[in-house]
Amino acid sequence: SWALVVGAASCTTSDTETSTAEPLNVEILDDTTIAGTFVHGSTVVEFVSQSPDQQYGTLSLSINGANLDVELDLANQTYQENGYLNALYGPELEALAALRDAVQEAYPDVVLQTLQGKLLARHADRLAEAPAGYTFDYRFIDIAAARQSARAVDRADADGCGGDGVTCLPGTDGWAYAVFDEGNNGTCWWWWRPYGESRKHCEGRCGEGCNHWFDDDYTWDCLDHDWCIGYFGGSSGSSNPNCGDEYWDAADDYVVTYGPAC
Numbered sequence: 326s327w328a329l330v331v332g333a334a335s336c337t338t339s340d341t342e343t344s345t346a347e348p349l350n351v352e353i354l355d356d357t358t359i360a361g362t363f364v365h366g367s368t369v370v371e372f373v374s375q376s377p378d379q380q381y382g383t384l385s386l387s388i389n390g391a392n393l394d395v396e397l398d399l400a401n402q403t404y405q406e407n408g409y410l411n412a413l414y415g416p417e418l419e420a421l422a423a424l425r426d427a428v429q430e431a432y433p434d435v436v437l438q439t440l441q442g443k444l445l446a447r448h449a450d451r452l453a454e455a456p457a458g459y460t461f462d463y464r465f466i467d468i469a470a471a472r473q474s475a476r477a478v479d480r481a482d483a484d485g486c487g488g489d490g491v492t493c494l495p496g497t498d499g500w501a502y503a504v505f506d507e508g509n510n511g512t513c514w515w516w517w518r519p520y521g522e523s524r525k526h527c528e529g530r531c532g533e534g535c536n537h538w539f540d541d542d543y544t545w546d547c548l549d550h551d552w553c554i555g556y557f558g559g560s561s562g563s564s565n566p567n568c569g570d571e572y573w574d575a576a577d578d579y580v581v582t583y584g585p586a587c
Contacts, residue, residue, distance in 0.1 A: 349427045359441050363427060365420035370449075372424075376440035384444040386452075388417050393461055395448055397440070397583060402468040404580045408461020415457055422453035422533050443583055451579050453533035454550075456566040464576065471577035486513040488574035492545040493587035494529055497521050501529075501545065503552035505571050514556070520548050528552060531579040542587035546575035 351361035360373040368389055376382035384395040391411035397404050413421075425446050428436060435442035455461075474490025486506045494501055498521030506513055520529030520543050527535040528551040529543035553568035578586075 349424070349431060351428070351431065353432075353435070356439075357441065359432070359435060359439075359445060363420070363424045365423045366416055368417050368420035370420055370424055372445055374441040374445040376444070379440045382440040382444045384441075384448055386448070388413060388421070391417075393452070395444060397444060397580075399440075399468075399584060404466040404468055405464065406461070407463045410460055410462055412458050412460050413452065413455060418453050418455065418457065418533075421449040425449040425453065425533075440583070447539065447579075447583065450532045450539075451576075455572055456554075456569050458566050459569045459572060464573070466577050466580050468577070468580055472581060486549075486570075488577065489545045489549075491578050491581050491586075494520055494543040494545060494548065497543060498523050501548060503528075503548050505549050505553035505556070505568065516552060516556075518548070518552050520551075526551065526555075528555070531575060531582060539582065542582075544575070544578040544587070546571070546578050550575045 349361065349363050351359060353359055357377050358373065358375045361371075363370045363372070371387040372385065374382065374384045380398070380400045382395075382397045386393045386395075388411075391408075391413065393406065393408045393411065395404075395406045428442070428446050428449075432442065436446045437443075471491045486504055498519070500517055500519050503516045503518045503520075504513060518528070521527070522530075522535075529545075529548035530551075531544060531547040532539065550568055550571040553571045557567050
């Protein structure tokens with residue numbers, strides 16, 4: 326095994342001030358495992374991501390002592406995650422987005438070409454978009470069923486504000502209905518809204534902010550979540566807890582991007 330410490334970001338403002346850095350300490354234990362720690366401000370993230378055969382992978386995260394585990398089985402098309410009822414808040418969510426960027430910057434081949442790398446970077450990306458205070462419990466996704474389930478384009482045929490399976494939006498720019506509830510009374514909002522790369526926060530792309538490390542397409546539930554965050558005054562990420570159900574609805578969209586998505 327070997328270790329490398331990478332300055333994920335640094336800044337020196339004068340000759341008398343010392344530079345600050347966000348240390349990423351990574352061990353590539355072998356061709357199946359990436360492990361290490363990442364420190365961002367007061368947040369410490371510990372991680373172990375493993376894939377023995379590039380079809381099955383596990384990820385264990387500890388964010389300031391809050392544990393979250395993931396299991397992905399591409400052969401059997403299943404995904405499980407357990408957050409043990411932990412919740413994450415602003416500084417921790419920011420640290421996860423920074424971890425995603427630091428790992429991708431330091432180890433692009435590991436992130437893009439191995440399942441253990443994808444699990445680490447993509448799940449950090451996913452968690453970073455969670456509404457602040459969102460409680461992570463046990464979740465299970467049947468990936469094959471999610472791929473087969475798709476929302477009808479006709480508004481009249483859509484089923485309320487619930488999840489729409491993995492429904493890809495055509496192209497990388499366009500307009501579609503963003504559908505979400507108000508949080509308190511369950512009223513379903515339908516907004517004809519733009520999505521795509523021309524948007525400031527890449528509405529409709531699954532992930533925190535406008536992240537182009539991954540070759541993602543745009544999906545309906547990720548669009549619903551992004552515009553829900555916008556409606557409640559958030560930005561590209563985790564500002565408002567009202568959008569937790571939309572966050573979960575978009576989980577199957579996100580999971581299928583571990584392989585070919587749209």
